Amino acid sequence: MKVEQFKIDESNHQHKNEHQRKFDYVAADVANLDEVLQKLAAFNITIPSWALGTGGTRFGRFSGGGEPRSLEEKIEDVGVIHALNRSSDSVSLHIPWDIPENAASIKALAAQVGLRFDAVNSNTFQDQKDQQLSYKFGSLHHVDKAVRKQAVEHNIQVIKYGVELGSNALSVWLSDGSNFPGQLNFRKAFQNTLESLKEIYEALPDDWKVWVEYKPYEPNFYSTTIGDWGQSLLLANKLGAKASTLVDLGHHLPNTNIEQIVALLLMEGKLAGFHFNDSKYGDDDLTVGSINPYQLYLIFNELVEGMDARGMNHAKDLGWMIDASHNVKDPVEDLLQSVEAIKIAYAQALIVDRAALLEAQNNNDVVRAQEIIQEAYRTDVRPLVAEARLRQGGALKPVEAYRQLAVREELIKERGSKTVATGL
Numbered sequence: 433m434k435v436e437q438f439k440i441d442e443s444n445h446q447h448k449n450e451h452q453r454k455f456d457y458v459a460a461d462v463a464n465l466d467e468v469l470q471k472l473a474a475f476n477i478t479i480p481s482w483a484l485g486t487g488g489t490r491f492g493r494f495s496g497g498g499e500p501r502s503l504e505e506k507i508e509d510v511g512v513i514h515a516l517n518r519s520s521d522s523v524s525l526h527i528p529w530d531i532p533e534n535a536a537s538i539k540a541l542a543a544q545v546g547l548r549f550d551a552v553n554s555n556t557f558q559d560q561k562d563q564q565l566s567y568k569f570g571s572l573h574h575v576d577k578a579v580r581k582q583a584v585e586h587n588i589q590v591i592k593y594g595v596e597l598g599s600n601a602l603s604v605w606l607s608d609g610s611n612f613p614g615q616l617n618f619r620k621a622f623q624n625t626l627e628s629l630k631e632i633y634e635a636l637p638d639d640w641k642v643w644v645e646y647k648p649y650e651p652n653f654y655s656t657t658i659g660d661w662g663q664s665l666l667l668a669n670k671l672g673a674k675a676s677t678l679v680d681l682g683h684h685l686p687n688t689n690i691e692q693i694v695a696l697l698l699m700e701g702k703l704a705g706f707h708f709n710d711s712k713y714g715d716d717d718l719t720v721g722s723i724n725p726y727q728l729y730l731i732f733n734e735l736v737e738g739m740d741a742r743g744m745n746h747a748k749d750l751g752w753m754i755d756a757s758h759n760v761k762d763p764v765e766d767l768l769q770s771v772e773a774i775k776i777a778y779a780q781a782l783i784v785d786r787a788a789l790l791e792a793q794n795n796n797d798v799v800r801a802q803e804i805i806q807e808a809y810r811t812d813v814r815p816l817v818a819e820a821r822l823r824q825g826g827a828l829k830p831v832e833a834y835r836q837l838a839v840r841e842e843l844i845k846e847r848g849s850k851t852v853a854t855g856l
C-alpha cells in the first residue's frame with residue numbers, strides 16, 4: 433500500500449481556500465515566519481515499530497484489522513504516515529519484537545519510502561522463547577552475574593543490528609526493580625547496573641550513543657533501579673560522553689515538573705531525547721497532547737530556549753520519538769494525531785517572544801511573563817504546521833486524507849481483518 437502523491441494533492445485541493453485564509457490570518461502576526469516554517473519542515477518525529485498494531489492491555493486486545501504482520505509491513509505503514517505528514521522520516525525498532533534478519537534489504541525497503549532507522553531498543557524485560565536464564569528478578573542489575581552477562585550480550589547484539597540498519601543510538605529501558613521492601617540491596621543493584629552498562633558502553637561504535645530511560649514504577653511496584661532522572665543522570669555521567677538520559681513523558685509521578693527536568697538535562701548536555709506520549713494517571717501511553725497539551729508546550733518552550741542557548745540543531749541533535757500504544761484507535765490515525773500535537777507544541781514554542789520574556793523575567797514581572805507564555809500557547813498555529821507540511825508535499829489534513837483514501841480498508845483487503853502485529 434502506497435499513498436500516491438496525486439491523491440494527496442487532490443485532497444489538498446479541497447481545503448486550499450480555507451487553509452489560505454487561516455494561514456494568512458495567523459502568519460500576519462508571526463515576526464519570524466520564514467524561520468518557523470523552515471524549522472517545522474525540518475522537524476521529524478520517529479515512529480516506533482511497536483506502536484503500529486493495536487496494543488490492548490493485560491485485560492484484552494482488540495485488533496482493528498489490517499495490522500502489519502511483518503517488519504516489512506510496518507515499514508509500509510510508516511511510509512503511509514510519512515507520505516501524509518512529511519514529518520515521520522524514521523522508524524525505531526524494538527528487538528526482538530522486530531528482528532531485522534536481512535538488514536540490508538530492510539534498510540533498502542525503508543529508503544524507498546524515504547525512511548531511515550533511529551535508535552534501536554533492547555528488551556530485557558521479558559523472557560523470550562528458548563532463553564536460557566530468566567529476567568524474572570531483573571537483568572542488568574541481577575544478583576547473578578550470568579544473568580547480567582546474558583542481558584549485556586543481548587544489548588550488544590542489538591547494537592550490531594542497529595549498525596547494519598544505519599542507526600546510531602541504543603535505547604535501554606530496564607524494568608529491573610523490586611516489589612517488596614527488603615527484596616533488593618539498592619546500592620548493589622545500582623552498582624551491578626552500572627557495571628553492566630559499562631560493558632555495553634564499551635561495545636558502542638565511535639559515533640554511537642546510549643540513551644538511558646528511567647521510569648518510577650511498573651512492572652515493579654516498590655522500587656525501580658533506574659527510577660528517575662537523577663538515577664539515570666548519575667549513570668550517564670559515570671558512563672561518559674556517549675551516554676545521556678532519555679525522557680519518556682509517561683515516566684513521572686503525577687504533577688512532576690517535566691519541563692524543569694528537561695531544562696536542566698539540556699543545560700548539562702545530558703538530554704538524549706524523548707519518548708512522547710500523554711497520560712492522566714501513569715504510564716498510560718495515550719496519544720500525545722490528548723490530555724495535557726499545555727505541559728507539552730511548556731516542555732518545548734524550554735527546549736527551544738535551551739537548544740538555542742547551546743547552538744543546537746533542533747531537528748538533529750536530540751532523539752524525537754513517539755512511545756504510545758493504541759487500545760481503541762486505528763494506530764496510524766493515532767500516530768498522525770501524536771505527530772501533529774508535537775509539531776503544534778513546537779510551533780507555539782517557536783513563536784514565543786523571547787526578548788520580551790527575558791525582559792519580564794529580569795524585571796520579576798510575573799504577570800507579563802505569564803501573558804507572553806500564554807499568548808503563544810493560545811495562538812492557533814495549526815495553519816503554520818499545515819503550511820510547512822503542504823510545502824513538503826504532505827496532506828493539509830492528514831487524518832482526513834487517510835480516511836478519504838480508505839487506507840485502512842485497503843490494508844484490511846491486503847492483510848486480512850484478523851492480523852496481529854508484534855509489539856506492546
Ligand code: LRH
Nearest residue numbers: 553605645680707715755
Ligand atoms: C516502558 C517503555 C520503554 C519500552 C517501551 C515499550 O514503559 O516506555 O520505552 O521500551 O515502553
Ligand code: MN
Nearest residue numbers: 645680707755
Ligand atoms: Mn518509553
Ligand code: MN
Nearest residue numbers: 680682683715
Ligand atoms: Mn513507558
